[in-house]
Every structure is written in structure tokens, then in C-alpha cells.
Amino acid sequence: MPTCNGQRPHTFPGSHLFLFIALLLTTVFNQAGAQNGAFRITxxxxxxxxxxxxxxxxxxxxxxxxxxxxxxxxVPPGKYLTGGIELRDNIIFELQGGATLLGTDQLDAYATHEGTDQHGKAIQRRYLVSVTGVKNVLIEGKGTIDGQGKFYWETPAAPPPQWIKAKTPRPNALLEVADSENITIRDITLTNSPNWTCHIMHSQDVVVDGIRIINDLFAPNADGIDITGSQRVRVTNCDITTCDDAIVLKTWKDGQPCEDVTVTNCTLETLCAALKIGTESYADYRRITFSNCAVRAASRLFAIYVRDGGTVEDVLVSNITGSTKAPLVLNRPIQLMIAKRTPESPVGRIRNISIDQMSCETDGRILLTSIEPDRISDVRIRNLHLRYPFVEDPTAAGSDIKSAQFPTTLPEVLTAKAAIVAKNIDNFQLEGLTITWPEYQVPEGWQIPVRIINGDFNRKFRYDYQQPKQTELGVFWGENLNGGRLIIPEAAPSSPTVQKIELNNATIQYQATN
Known part of the structure; x- marks a missing residue:
């Protein structure tokens, strides 16, 4: 019917009308979102x-x-399958409670950047969540990022304890912050990472607070938090369960130093090092603190490895309690090591390291070693308590160890029978050491049926737990110690028949009795 002006009214077929309304509502919602500063992915x-x-x-x-x-x-509640995504400047990325980002099994769907690995080799780097070259980003919420790492691992050849082998290629990190400034990550959960979990690389002013990391204890290379060549980084209140190092600092070839890094108030569990510096050590580390952390179980509570010529200096470690109850051989409460990655690698330095108030339930020894004199200096360990539910004989595995996590060129160190073993250190000070040795039986939790070795997929070790002490240990073994002092009158060897202190070519002063 014609209208009063002679024109027919405009009408919409049903489907067109629905589309028009949907587009109108989408526009309204998006405008409202933009006005409120909120953008829902749905x-x-x-x-x-x-x-x-x-x-x-x-x-x-x-x-x-x-x-x-x-x-x-x-990101509202729900499970969202995704490939790689990249955050931009001035973004708050909120994973609400009940929301999960699921990493796809399609590797070519991951965000890709041209880059290098830790040794300077050019590679394509892939991440599920990438924060690269940006400023002012906050990632927060009670939700989860799940990397579904099983897609990138081989099926284990044997039941645990057994390292899982990685497929190649695979993602480089679940969440990576690279070349960025003023970044905060808080409260979220990261889990099932196919490789490193949270990587902070060549960035400044980064805060990681209150996150949870939950990985398989045998997952390949599933570090918790890696801090590479970054400055002014704070890690606080985190809970981490993972296979590889829980919190580790690195410096890469042609990269930046690590400076002004603080880690505090964290709970950690790992089959490697709970708190670690190195092994990648091409640039220097300065002003690092680790404090107030509880380690449920680890192969090492604290470790420094210098293999690429860098210097680690001005490190404070305090108020750490934990256990080395990992299903491995040759666990170490503390390890400092200078070695060379290749015969051509320069020799680095470790200096001005202070460790105070540490308590560790352990089966192993503290190793403090350099391949050359005058490379480790000014190391102070105070108020240290070691409690042994079980004493491992270091000669069982140490006489044939090949892992780069050990001073393999110093065989006398690998098999030295003392709670603390030190070689080639200037001005080493140890004060306030106490040791509790095993009693009549090994606690059930320490009767680990099969033990494996770091970096070796084949060797297995089985101990006779009817013997709480597989060997007797002295308190301290030292060689080429120049200066410093031992004030350890309250520490006794595991048996009166064992020498308490054994020194070779050492000018260190000591007080062994009251």
C-alpha cells in the first residue's frame, strides 16, 4: 500500500531483520565496551x-x-582453545575465575618472533602469550593458562621416576615478556607448560606476584620462572611445582646483565634447583636477593653456575627452609660452581655471596668449587642447619658423573666425604653450622625405591635403606682455600671415627671445638 507521500515503506525479510538487530547490538556493546575500557573476548x-x-x-x-x-x-569463564596471542601497550588482560586459555596442539598457530637462543643461535621463537616490545601491561585474574604440554612430549618409556623426552619442535615459552617495560603478572595460574613456563627476557620494571605454576615433575625443561638479562624485577608470593628450575636467572650471549632482582615469599617444589643463577652466564649478575622461601622438595635449594665467563656478585640469600627429598642422586642443599662450557669459554667469577639462616633436610653435600683459583671470593655462610634422615655415599654416582651440573673436572670433589666440600675459594667464611645425623632408621618418605640422575635417561640407582648411613661424612673438606675462617664448634662428623675437618693447601683459620 502506498504511503501518504506516494512511497512504499521499507521492509526487512526476517533473516535480514535479525542480522540488522545483531549488528546494531554488537555496535552498541562494542561502543559501551570502549567507553568503559572493557573488551570481552566473547x-x-x-x-x-x-x-x-x-x-x-x-x-x-x-x-x-x-x-x-x-x-x-x-576472558570470562569458559575454556578457550587458542594459538599464540600478542598483548599491546596499555592493556589489562584479565583472566576471570573459571576462565582457561588452552594451548593448541598446532605449533604453527603460535605467535612467532625472529630471535636467538641462549647461545646466540638464530631461531624462531614461539609463545602462547607474548608480551614483546610493549609498555604498561597487566596480566591478572584467577583464571588459568594451560599449555597442554603433553602434545609436545614423548610418551614416557617407563613409570616415574623417569624424565620425559621432548618432541621437536615445540613452543619456547608458555608466557614470555621480552624487550618490554612496566609489566605486572599477578594471581593467575600457569600449568602444563610444554617448555619454559614464564620467561622474562631483556625487560625492565617487571612484577610477578601471587601466581601459581603447576607442571609435571618430570616434564622436559619446564622451568617455572626464568629471568634473563632483565633489570628491576620482583617475584613475590608465588607457588611453583615443576620439573626443571623453579626460579632461575640467566644472561644470554650478546644479551644484557641481570641486575636488581628480588625473589621473596615463595613456596617451591622441583626436581632441579629451587633458586638458581646460571648456567647461562655470558653477561653479569649484580644485586640479587632471595629471601623467605619454603622449598617442599628440590635437588638443590640454592645454586650458582658460571660457565660462560660472566661475573655473579652481590647476592644475598636469607631465611630459606626446605628439603632435597628429590628422587635423584647427589642432591645438594647449596652449590656454587665455576666451570667452562667449552674449552674456549672464558672463566667467570663469583664474589660477595652471603647466605644466612638456612635450614635443610637433606641426604647430600654442599659443593662450592671453581676450576681455577682466585675465581670465587668473599663467600659467607652463617647460621646453617643440616638434618640428615639418610646419608648418601657420593662415590656411588659421583665417580662416574657426566652431568654439566657437577664439577666433572674435579673428581676429588665429586667423591669427597664431608657435609661441606670447598675448593679454590678466597676468603671463605662459615659460622654457626649445626648438623643432625640419621638415627636408627630412614623415614619412610626418604626410602625412595629408584633414583635417577640429572640429564641421564638410562641410569638407575637403588639404595639399601636398612642402612641410614651409606657412608660416614666429616663436617668440612677443603682444598686451596686462601684466607677466611671456619667457626663451627657445634658441628660434629657423622661418626667419632671420621675426621671433622680435612684441609689441603689451605690458609683458612678455624675453630672446631668450644
Missing amino acids: DYGAVGDGITLTTLAIQSAIDAAAEAGGGRVI
């Missing part, structure tokens, strides 16, 4: 069914927020 097409690949939808929400000058990108 408004951009993300489906939280754990099946539909939502990479483009998530990235679209991030890009829209960036184009608006910044904003809050919200």
Missing part, C-alpha cells in the same frame, strides 16, 4: 567450549583495546 566471537579455535577472536579484542589507546581485555 563480544569478538570467542567460544569457550574448549574445541573451537579462538585465536583471532582473542587477538581482535586485544587489538581493539590497543586502538582505543588501551583498556581491559576480559
Whole structure:
């Protein structure tokens, strides 16, 4: 019917009308989101069914927020299968409680950047969540990033304890912050990482607070938090369970130094080192603190490894308690080591290291070694308590060890029978050491049926736990110690028949009795 002006009214078929309303509502929602600074990934097409690949939808929400000058990108409850996503400047990325990002098994869907590995080799680096070359980013919430690492691992050849082998290629990190400034990561959970979990590389002013990392204890290279060549980094209140190093600092070839890093108030469990510096040590480390951490179990509570010529200096470690109850041989409460990665590698330095107030339940020895004199200096250990539920004989594995985590060129160190073993150190000070040796039987939790060795997929060790002491240990063994002092009158060897202190070519002063 014609209208009063002679024109027919405009009408919409049903499907066109629905499309018009949907587009109108989407525009309204997006405008409201932009006005409120909030961009929900579901408004951009993300489906939280754990099946539909939502990479483009998530990235679209991030890009829209960036184009608006910044904003809050919200991941609501649901499971979102995704490839690599990249955050932008001035973004708050909120994983709400009940929200999970699931890493896809399609490696070519990961974010890719041209880069290098730790030894300077050019590679393509792939991450699930990438924070690269940006400023002012906050990642927060009670949600989870799940890397589904099993897609990138071989099926274990034997039941635990057994290292899992990695497939190649695989992602480089679950979450990586690279060449960025003013970044905060807090409260989220990271789990099932196919490789490193949280990597902070060549960045400044980074805070990691209150996150949880939950990985398989035998997952390949699944470090918890790696801090590479970065400055002004604070890690606090984190809980980490993982296979490889829990919190580790590194410096890469042609990279930046690590400076002004603080780690505090964390709980850790790992089959490697709980708190570690190295082994990658091409540039220097300065002003590092580790404090107030509880280690449920680890192969080492604290370790420094210099193999690439760098210097580690001005490190404070305090108020650490824990256990080396890992299903490995040759666990060490503390290890400082200078070695060479290759025959051509320069020899680095470790100096001005202070360790105070540490208590460790252990089966192994503290190793403090350099391949050359005058390379480790000014090391102070005070108020240290070692409690032995079981004493391992270091000759069982130490006489044929090949792992680069040990001073393999110093065989006398590998088999020295003392609670603390030190070689080639200037001005070493040990004060306030106490040791509790095993009693009549090994506690059930320490009767580990099979033990494995770091870096070796084949060798297995089985101990007779009817013998709480597989050997007797002295208190201290030292060689080529120049200066310093031992004030350890309260520490006794595991048997009166064993020499308490054994020194070779040493000018160190000591007080062994009251």
C-alpha cells in the first residue's frame, strides 16, 4: 500500500531483520565496551567450549583495546582453545575465575618472533602469550593458562621416576615478556607448560606476584620462572611445582646483565634447583636477593653456575627452609660452581655471596668449587642447619658423573666425604653450622625405591635403606682455600671415627671445638 507521500515503506525479510538487530547490538556493546575500557573476548566471537579455535577472536579484542589507546581485555569463564596471542601497550588482560586459555596442539598457530637462543643461535621463537616490545601491561585474574604440554612430549618409556623426552619442535615459552617495560603478572595460574613456563627476557620494571605454576615433575625443561638479562624485577608470593628450575636467572650471549632482582615469599617444589643463577652466564649478575622461601622438595635449594665467563656478585640469600627429598642422586642443599662450557669459554667469577639462616633436610653435600683459583671470593655462610634422615655415599654416582651440573673436572670433589666440600675459594667464611645425623632408621618418605640422575635417561640407582648411613661424612673438606675462617664448634662428623675437618693447601683459620 502506498504511503501518504506516494512511497512504499521499507521492509526487512526476517533473516535480514535479525542480522540488522545483531549488528546494531554488537555496535552498541562494542561502543559501551570502549567507553568503559572493557573488551570481552566473547563480544569478538570467542567460544569457550574448549574445541573451537579462538585465536583471532582473542587477538581482535586485544587489538581493539590497543586502538582505543588501551583498556581491559576480559576472558570470562569458559575454556578457550587458542594459538599464540600478542598483548599491546596499555592493556589489562584479565583472566576471570573459571576462565582457561588452552594451548593448541598446532605449533604453527603460535605467535612467532625472529630471535636467538641462549647461545646466540638464530631461531624462531614461539609463545602462547607474548608480551614483546610493549609498555604498561597487566596480566591478572584467577583464571588459568594451560599449555597442554603433553602434545609436545614423548610418551614416557617407563613409570616415574623417569624424565620425559621432548618432541621437536615445540613452543619456547608458555608466557614470555621480552624487550618490554612496566609489566605486572599477578594471581593467575600457569600449568602444563610444554617448555619454559614464564620467561622474562631483556625487560625492565617487571612484577610477578601471587601466581601459581603447576607442571609435571618430570616434564622436559619446564622451568617455572626464568629471568634473563632483565633489570628491576620482583617475584613475590608465588607457588611453583615443576620439573626443571623453579626460579632461575640467566644472561644470554650478546644479551644484557641481570641486575636488581628480588625473589621473596615463595613456596617451591622441583626436581632441579629451587633458586638458581646460571648456567647461562655470558653477561653479569649484580644485586640479587632471595629471601623467605619454603622449598617442599628440590635437588638443590640454592645454586650458582658460571660457565660462560660472566661475573655473579652481590647476592644475598636469607631465611630459606626446605628439603632435597628429590628422587635423584647427589642432591645438594647449596652449590656454587665455576666451570667452562667449552674449552674456549672464558672463566667467570663469583664474589660477595652471603647466605644466612638456612635450614635443610637433606641426604647430600654442599659443593662450592671453581676450576681455577682466585675465581670465587668473599663467600659467607652463617647460621646453617643440616638434618640428615639418610646419608648418601657420593662415590656411588659421583665417580662416574657426566652431568654439566657437577664439577666433572674435579673428581676429588665429586667423591669427597664431608657435609661441606670447598675448593679454590678466597676468603671463605662459615659460622654457626649445626648438623643432625640419621638415627636408627630412614623415614619412610626418604626410602625412595629408584633414583635417577640429572640429564641421564638410562641410569638407575637403588639404595639399601636398612642402612641410614651409606657412608660416614666429616663436617668440612677443603682444598686451596686462601684466607677466611671456619667457626663451627657445634658441628660434629657423622661418626667419632671420621675426621671433622680435612684441609689441603689451605690458609683458612678455624675453630672446631668450644
